[in-house]
Amino acid sequence: MTNAALPLTIAGSDTFSLAPLVEKTSPAVANISIVVNQSNQQLLPDLFDFFSDDELLFLNQPVIGLGSGVIIDAAKGYIITNFHVIEDAQEIRVTLTSGQEFNALLVGHDQQSDIALLQINSNKSLTQMLLADSDLVRVGDFVIAIGNPLGLGQTVTSGIISALGRSGLNFENLENFIQTDATINSGSSGGALVNLSGELIGINTALLASSGGNIGIGFAIPSNMINNLVDQLLQFGEVRRGVLGIKGGELTHQLTKVFGLESKHGAFIYQINPDSAAEQAGLEAGDVIVSLDGLSIISFSALRAKIGSLSVGKKVELGIIRDAKALSLSATLKAIEPGKIKFIPPPLHPLLAGATLMNPAGGNKNKGVLVDHVKKGSIADDFGLQQGDLIIGINRKKILNLTELTEFIKSSPPVLALNIVRENRKLYLILHYKAQKTDGYRPQTDQNIKK
Structure with missing residues (x-):
């Protein structure tokens, strides 16, 4: 078993290079291909736009889904990827940089957070990538992205962390993305976003693009969120997430003025659900949650994503602002009650007409x-x-x-x-x-x- 991480200077020289880092981390990143009961062109319309009808003949193969994955446990052969990479797959194939190919077993998945856990059985030593503490990531940190864009084979790009706590790509999903300008293209989903210590800080999952091209805005699922969800998949075979039992929204500039708050970041609580973890913890409508287990909460979306990656029965420490005073409360997350799963109500309107x-x-x-x-x-x-x-x-x-x-x-x-x-x-x-x-x-x- 090998852990991917090494210094970045070339031996005997002060020249800076990412090559040592890439050489040690790239074996931990796998190419993933899937077989499903749909035509190639249905699943890969963007890829087919690049070729003429004659040139498409070589693509008319049963392997029609492409993506990436990262080995996180070499001893047990566990690979993390995106759920959308393996969705509807009848067969999942994993190819390593060594050329080894495996049929992978789907251990478990969580559609809401867009992750899936695979397992391969290898009689040779694998290289794994250690998970970093993504809560320590800062805007401006240098990173590299490794993946399999457009099925071309393993590709490495570099950039920085552009922003943290991004959300809004898919309102029903749990989103607390790391944003990067390292180039991420179709097929790189499930690939690695790596810090300069060779540690995994996120799984590349989405990009914003104009006319199918990359514009330097990519998103990755934070490693801490992945770690919490993988633990549940291994323990239960599914994600058994806990909930606080609140309805809320973002802390806007207008709300900070109305409630006399100094904090510009946090999660505003509109309503507490009856008999919920929040009610039992003593939370009230009008409270602003500003921290979770000692870490700052910048938005309701970030709170929702962090809570959504924790299991039922998990005890959390909440820092709140109530009537301009800082308080600390403890809450034990409860299970979701099927009858209480609801969609978001319509937006609030400023008038009382009706x-x-x-x-x-x-x-x-x-x-x-x-x-x-x-x-x-x-x-x-x-x-x-x-x-x-x-x-x-x-x-x-x-x-x-x-x-x-x-x-x-x-x-x-x-x-x-x-x-x-x-x-x-x-x-x-x-x-x-x-x-x-x-x-x-x-x-x-x-x-x-x-x-």
């Missing part, structure tokens, strides 16, 4: 403004206001009656954070006057995932 508001009956101990009716299909209905909701505050100001609410709205603040009591539970609805429906005020839930 809602009938009134003062509650005199006997109501909860003073505020009652939502008496919400017209179906209206703007108010669209952003989630419901009949029976009791508005008790706006932008941290208590609202005792309809007169106070009307007076407050006359000032036309750009953001309205409505504090609402619904079925004896408090939650927030955020209204943004000058935004369209695509303004990003879309509550998310850490339960918007599949088992």
